[in-house]
Structure formats: structure tokens, C-alpha cells
Amino acid sequence: MSSHDTHDHAAHDHGTIRSYVTGFVLAVILTVIPFYVVMTGGLPSRDLTVFVVLATATVQIVVHMYYFLHMKPGTEGGWSMISLIFTLIILGIMLAGSVWVMYHLNANMMPMQPDM
Amino acid sequence: MTDDVRSFHADEEPHHPEGHSTMLGFWIYLMSDCLIFAVLFAVYAVLGRSYAGGPGPRELFDLSLVAVNTSMLLLSSITYGFAMLEMARDRVKPMVVWLIITGLFGAVFLGIEIYEFNHLIHEGAGPQSSAFLSSFFALVGTHGLHVTFGILWLITLLVQVGRFGLTDFNKRRLMCLSLFWHFLDVIWIGVFTFVYLMGLI
Numbered sequence: 579m580s581s582h583d584t585h586d587h588a589a590h591d592h593g594t595i596r597s598y599v600t601g602f603v604l605a606v607i608l609t610v611i612p613f614y615v616v617m618t619g620g621l622p623s624r625d626l627t628v629f630v631v632l633a634t635a636t637v638q639i640v641v642h643m644y645y646f647l648h649m650k651p652g653t654e655g656g657w658s659m660i661s662l663i664f665t666l667i668i669l670g671i672m673l674a675g676s677v678w679v680m681y682h683l684n685a686n687m688m689p690m691q692p693d694m
Numbered sequence: 695m696t697d698d699v700r701s702f703h704a705d706e707e708p709h710h711p712e713g714h715s716t717m718l719g720f721w722i723y724l725m726s727d728c729l730i731f732a733v734l735f736a737v738y739a740v741l742g743r744s745y746a747g748g749p750g751p752r753e754l755f756d757l758s759l760v761a762v763n764t765s766m767l768l769l770s771s772i773t774y775g776f777a778m779l780e781m782a783r784d785r786v787k788p789m790v791v792w793l794i795i796t797g798l799f800g801a802v803f804l805g806i807e808i809y810e811f812n813h814l815i816h817e818g819a820g821p822q823s824s825a826f827l828s829s830f831f832a833l834v835g836t837h838g839l840h841v842t843f844g845i846l847w848l849i850t851l852l853v854q855v856g857r858f859g860l861t862d863f864n865k866r867r868l869m870c871l872s873l874f875w876h877f878l879d880v881i882w883i884g885v886f887t888f889v890y891l892m893g894l895i
Binding site for chain 2: 592593594595598599601602605606609612613616617620624627628631632635638639642643646647654657658661662664665668669672673676677680
């Protein structure tokens with residue numbers, strides 16, 4: 579039983595200096611890029627700017643999950659990953675659904691101000 | 695029959711030492727917290743362009759301040775990581791030092807955020823001025839409130855470690871706070887991306 583306990587304790591990954599520093603450097607790069615792009619007035623195309631900002635944010639979230647939260651498929655026998663995926667699905671449905679429904683609700687209302 | 699039952703229990707119980715499932719339970723709490731933030735992000739996505747004739751992000755947000763805030767939170771994330779590495783090696787003093795540095799970075803983050811909120815309210819852009827500002831204060835304020843409680847929790851654990859040492863209980867608590875702290879940094883990525891950067895593109 580004690581072997582089980584020690585194995586269990588080792589399962590909580592604390593990472594290494596190397597992994598934390600790698601994560602930190604990646605996070606800094608992925609933060610500086612969108613801030614630099616937006617603060618210098620954006621790229622020539624607005625869509626491209628939006629894409630760069632969203633893409634770096636997505637990658638940075640994955641970096642944080644992996645290097646800081648030690649999120650790996652095997653953590654807690656896979657249950658952490660399953661609950662994360664479940665949350666992401668709910669989150670996607672809810673965010674996309676709210677924006678979609680409310681956009682159409684707004685579009686079908688009487689126009690209030692001509693400026694928007 | 696009774697013999698069977700007894701042996702069944704004797705076999706099973708050691709598989710579940712105390713605190714065995716705490717980390718998973720705390721992770722599931724964080725996922726539910728994630729949903730709270732998702733709701734607030736959805737509200738901001740819906741209301742974020744309703745300025746009610748008042749000021750919008752372009753007039754209100756100061757990106758350099760947000761950049762400083764972001765770096766504070768990021769630095770506090772890595773210093774917490776260093777504290778966890780010291781904890782894994784049972785070195786209490788360096789761990790406490792890293793935790794205090796983490797708490798200071800968190801406090802600076804909060805200070806800048808309170809300064810920003812105060813500044814906005816004095817400019818007449820308080821939470822009651824428009825739907826955009828209501829949802830902005832609700833979202834960013836909830837994150838700030840989480841950081842506040844994170845700092846209170848950190849102070850509590852520093853007192854605990856000071857009094858009782860690095861016991862298994864305290865290690866588990868510090869690991870939970872570690873998840874909480876890094877999780878708040880992940881939420882902040884969403885905040886600076888969707889609220890500040892997207893607002894200014």
C-alpha cells in the first residue's frame with residue numbers, strides 16, 4: 579500500500595525550474611506580440627490583427643495549462659482532462675449561443691441610433 | 695459472510711488515503727469557477743458595444759497600464775512556481791520568500807486595478823453609466839475579487855506554515871492555491887485579450 583501512496587504523491591507534478599522558465603518565456607513572448615501589435619496601431623488589415631490577438635491568446639492559454647497548471651492527459655487518471663473538456667464544451671455552447679441569440683435579437687429590434 | 699465484508703473493506707480503504715481526491719475536487723471547483731467567468735464574458739460580449747452615448751474603450755483604456763498589470767500577474771505566476779519547487783524539496787525558508795514575493799506581485803496588480811477603477815469612476819465612467827461599463831466592472835471586478843481572496847488565502851497559509859511547518863495538510867493547501875493562482879492568470883489572458891486589446895483594435 580505504501581508503494582501506492584508514494585506513487586500517488588509523485589503523480590502530482592511540480593514541474594522543474596526548466597519547465598517553469600520555458601513556460602514563462604513563452605508566455606512573455608505570447609503577451610508581448612499582441613500588445614505590441616495593438617499598441618503600434620495594428621496591422622494593415624483589421625481582421626489580421628484580430629486573428630493575431632486571438633491566436634496568441636489561445637496558444638498562451640495552452641502554454642499556461644501545460645507548464646504552470648501541469649495539465650497532461652494522464653493527470654488524476656484522466657479525470658482532470660475530462661472535466662476540462664466538458665467545461666470547454668459547455669463554455670463554447672454558452673458563449674457562442676449567447677452571442678448568436680443576442681445578436682439576432684438586436685438585429686431584429688427597431689433601430690435606435692444611426693451611428694452603430 | 696461477515697468475513698467477506700471485513701476483508702473487502704480492509705482491501706479497499708488504503709486505496710483512498712485522506713486528501714487523495716482533494717486536488718481533483720479542487721480542479722472541478724476551478725472548472726465551475728471557469729463557468730462563472732464564462733457567463734461574465736458572455737455578458738460582456740453582448741453588452742460591450744452598448745455605450746449609451748458615453749465613452750468607449752478607446753477613450754477609457756490605457757494599454758500601458760494593462761501591460762504592466764499583465765506582467766505583474768505573469769511574474770507572480772512564475773514566483774509561485776518557484777515556491778512549489780522549493781516545497782517539493784522541503785525547503786521552507788526559500789519557499790516562504792517566494793510566496794511573499796508572489797503575494798507582493800499580486801498586491802501590486804490589485805493596487806493598479808483599484809487605481810484604474812478609481813480613475814474611471816472619477817472620470818464619470820462608473821459602472822452605472824452604460825451597459826458596457828456595467829459588464830466591464832462586473833467582469834474585471836470579479837477577477838480582482840478572486841485575486842484579493844487569493845492573497846488572503848496566501849497570507850493564511852503563510853501563517854499556517856509558520857506555526858505548523860510544512861505538513862502534508864499545508865502542502866496540499868499550497869498545491870490547491872497554486873492551481874487557483876495559475877488559473878487566475880489564465881482568466882486574465884481572456885480579460886486582456888477580449889476586453890482591452892479587442893476593445894482597442
